[in-house]
Amino acid sequence: MLIAERVSNIKHPHGINQRCQNPRSALLPAIRSPSNGGTPSKIKLANFTDSILNYNLPPWRSSIARALHRNRSLPNARYIQLATIDNNHRPQNRTLVFRGWLEPESKIKFVTDIRSSKAINLLADASPWAEACWYFPKTREQFRLGGTLELVTSACGNTSHSQARQAAWEQMSDSGRVQFDWGTPGADRSEDPQAFNPPQPDEHQPSANFCLLLLDVRSVTHLELRGEAQNCYLYGLVDGEWVIRSINP
Amino acid sequence: MLIAERVSNIKHPHGINQRCQNPRSALLPAIRSPSNGGTPSKIKLANFTDSILNYNLPPWRSSIARALHRNRSLPNARYIQLATIDNNHRPQNRTLVFRGWLEPESKIKFVTDIRSSKAINLLADASPWAEACWYFPKTREQFRLGGTLELVTSACGNTSHSQARQAAWEQMSDSGRVQFDWGTPGADRSEDPQAFNPPQPDEHQPSANFCLLLLDVRSVTHLELRGEAQNCYLYGLVDGEWVIRSINP
Numbered sequence: 001m002l003i004a005e006r007v008s009n010i011k012h013p014h015g016i017n018q019r020c021q022n023p024r025s026a027l028l029p030a031i032r033s034p035s036n037g038g039t040p041s042k043i044k045l046a047n048f049t050d051s052i053l054n055y056n057l058p059p060w061r062s063s064i065a066r067a068l069h070r071n072r073s074l075p076n077a078r079y080i081q082l083a084t085i086d087n088n089h090r091p092q093n094r095t096l097v098f099r100g101w102l103e104p105e106s107k108i109k110f111v112t113d114i115r116s117s118k119a120i121n122l123l124a125d126a127s128p129w130a131e132a133c134w135y136f137p138k139t140r141e142q143f144r145l146g147g148t149l150e151l152v153t154s155a156c157g158n159t160s161h162s163q164a165r166q167a168a169w170e171q172m173s174d175s176g177r178v179q180f181d182w183g184t185p186g187a188d189r190s191e192d193p194q195a196f197n198p199p200q201p202d203e204h205q206p207s208a209n210f211c212l213l214l215l216d217v218r219s220v221t222h223l224e225l226r227g228e229a230q231n232c233y234l235y236g237l238v239d240g241e242w243v244i245r246s247i248n249p
Numbered sequence: 250m251l252i253a254e255r256v257s258n259i260k261h262p263h264g265i266n267q268r269c270q271n272p273r274s275a276l277l278p279a280i281r282s283p284s285n286g287g288t289p290s291k292i293k294l295a296n297f298t299d300s301i302l303n304y305n306l307p308p309w310r311s312s313i314a315r316a317l318h319r320n321r322s323l324p325n326a327r328y329i330q331l332a333t334i335d336n337n338h339r340p341q342n343r344t345l346v347f348r349g350w351l352e353p354e355s356k357i358k359f360v361t362d363i364r365s366s367k368a369i370n371l372l373a374d375a376s377p378w379a380e381a382c383w384y385f386p387k388t389r390e391q392f393r394l395g396g397t398l399e400l401v402t403s404a405c406g407n408t409s410h411s412q413a414r415q416a417a418w419e420q421m422s423d424s425g426r427v428q429f430d431w432g433t434p435g436a437d438r439s440e441d442p443q444a445f446n447p448p449q450p451d452e453h454q455p456s457a458n459f460c461l462l463l464l465d466v467r468s469v470t471h472l473e474l475r476g477e478a479q480n481c482y483l484y485g486l487v488d489g490e491w492v493i494r495s496i497n498p
Contacts, residue, residue, distance in 0.1 A: 076386045083332030083342035083380070091340050093332035093382035095391050131332070133342040137325045137386075142344050182478065182497065189481075189495040196478030229431065229445030232438075246438040248431065 058106050058242050060220040060235045064134075064143060071138045080134045082110065082215075084118055084149065085127040092117065096213075098134075099171070102164055108132065108145065108215040111168055114153055115184050119211055122151045132215055140225040145217045152212035161212065169206035180207035223249055307355050307491050309469040309484045313383075313392060320387045329383045331359065331464075333367055333398065334376040341367065345462075347383075348420070351413055357381065357394065357464040360417055363402055364433050368460055371400045381464055389474040394466045401461035410461065418455035429456035472498055 071077035078098045086092050099109040112119050122128065128148040135142045152161045169177065181198040183190035190196070201207050220235040230249035235242055320326035327347045335341050348358040361368050371377065377397040384391045401410045418426065430447040432439035439445070450456050469484040479498035484491055 074386075076384070079384065081330035081332075081342060081382045081384070083330075083340040085334060085338070085340050089334070089338075089376065090378040090395065091332040091334050091376075091380045092393075092395075093330060093342060093380040094393060095382060095384045127338065127340075129339040131340045131342040133330045133344060135325070135328065135330070135344045137323075144341075144343060146339065146341075185497050186483075187497050189497055195497070234435075248434050248436050248438055248444070 056104075058217070058220075058235070059244060060143070060222060060233075060242070061101075061106055063222055063233075067136045067139055067141055067143070071136045074136075074138055077136055077138070080108075080110075080132045082118075083131045083133070084121065085129065086117065086121045087124055087126045092121075094118070099168055102214055106217065107150075108217065109164070109168060110213040110215070111172070112151075112211050112213045113180055113185055114151075114209045114211050115186075117186060118213070119151055119153075122149060123153075130215060142221075142223045142225070144219075144221040144223075145215065146219040147215050147217040150214040150216065152214065154206065154208050154210070161214070165210070165212040166204075166206060168212050169210055170203060174200060174203075177201050177203065177207070177210075180209045305353075307466070307469075307484070308493060309392070309466075309471060309482075309491070310350075310355060312471055312482075316385045316388055316390055316392070320385045323385075323387055326385050326387070329357075329359075329381045331367075332380045332382070333370065334378065335366065335370045336373055336375045341370075343367070348417055351463055355466060356399075357466065358413070358417060359462040359464070360421070361400075361460050361462045362429055362434055363400075363458045363460050364435075366435060367462070368400055371398060372402075379464060391470075391472045391474070393470040393472075394464065395468040396464050396466040399463040399465065401463065403455065403457050403459070410463070413463075414459070414461040415453075415455060417461050418459055419452060423449060423452075426450050426452065426456070426459075429458040 068077065079095050080098050081093055082096050083091055083093045096110045096112070099111055101107065102109050114120075114123075128150070130147060130149045132145040133142065134145065150161070152158070152165045154165075156162050156165065178198060178200055181201060183192075183195035218237055220233075222233045222235070224231040232247050232249040234245045234247050236245075237243075317326065328344050329347050330342055331345050332340055332342045345359045345361070348360055350356065351358050363369075363372075377399070379396060379398045381394040381396075382391065383394065399410070401407070401414045403414075405411050405414065427447060427449055430450060432441075432444035467486055469482075471482045471484070473480040481496050481498040483494045483496050485494075486492075
């Protein structure tokens with residue numbers, strides 16, 4: 001419980017100084033429904049804790065879980081802008097879909113095409129550093145998640161990562177899967193109509209172009225625009241433990 | 250009309266090959282209302298063309314104007330994620346509000362605090378390169394705008410930029426202006442309540458902390474997620490003229 005000890009006695013994002021004595025209590029606010037006076041929803045509690053009770057989650061995970069829940073009516077609440085640096089030392093920025101967490105490390109999962117510029121740059125040893133900007137329109141809050149990227153290709157030798165890639169492929173929709181066999185992204189528009197109408201790929205056999213992209217988060221800034229004078233929290237890793245600071249917005 | 254000539258004979262984003270013989274005709278689609286069968290709104294046409302008829306606008310301006318119009322019911326359609334590179338060669342990414350265009354160069358206007366990390370990095374000669382990612386939720390389209398940043402501070406010696414900074418200050422709301430006199434962004438949360446309750450600044454006298462931030466756009470990628478097999482257009486500068494390519498998404 002080292003993480004919990006390090007974040008105790010610090011002004012908590014939910015407005016109270018509280019000890020985070022176990023991951024479950026730290027996460028409880030995330031599954032409280034704002035519409036029922038804060039009483040935890042039993043159904044959601046069961047679903048949610050099934051997948052996380054065995055991990056010591058970073059303290060910022062509960063804030064993101066709460067934002068996802070409160071913005072669940074908006075499809076674009078799962079869209080994240082990911083900034084990277086290309087091999088010409090220039091920033092690139094694009095919208096990606098949040099595909100969940102790789103546990104137990106709390107890495108953010110995205111998917112990408114090995115022929116995309118971000119994959120090409122990573123394979124050519126561009127900087128692995130990235131910052132994800134995740135804005136939630138309904139609750140008007142922003143998370144900036146800085147860290148390093150790992151590209152999981154078909155040739156990945158890490159068993160757990162390969163399994164995560166396989167699972168991500170199986171969780172894609174048919175229309176999402178087929179895009180990995182479209183014409184080369186960024187090339188001149190293919191005139192052959194078959195370039196965008198390939199055979200539907202096997203749902204259990206990932207396209208060779210399909211990659212999992214993992215963001216290993218090292219710092220988080222959480223800005224709540226709605227608070228009085230706005231609230232802002234900075235989470236960082238110190239000696240492998242998460243610490244939280246309340247900062248000016 | 251060099252720009253129009255260069256973009257003629259290229260597959261047009263609106264699905265037809267058309268000559269853009271003058272900026273007004275190129276911009277007309279931007280102010281057609283989707284709800285009235287495409288008939289231009291006379292009131293909007295008058296307002297819109299007042300400000301742009303004297304410029305040769307880059308061809309991507311009409312696509313952004315149309316997206317802004319069609320997404321005008323969503324406040325967050327004016328929010329842009331701006332990626333930059335800090336002095337540690339790491340990407341930074343945050344949401345900023347679109348404050349309009351600096352004409353005639355079509356530079357994107359943002360505002361920022363001179364004490365913010367992006368301003369501090371620019372003043373310390375960090376890379377001026379940036380990429381803005383602008384996602385429009387209603388029409389499901391994304392613009393990636395790459396270019397270089399210029400910070401316009403109170404000490405700026407460029408008269409037109411200084412005037413633009415002054416105008417941007419005057420266009421801010423009272424609640425927006427007062428934030429530039431709040432406690433230092435990123436510092437430990439100020440415990441003094443007065444740090445977030447300073448006197449309301451003069452609406453004609455910009456705070457010394459207030460900066461205009463200009464993005465000089467050099468490349469634009471426009472992705473339409475709704476099209477059949479999606480449409481994607483790449484606009485680039487070649488010998489000072491805008492050229493457009495239709496590319497695979």
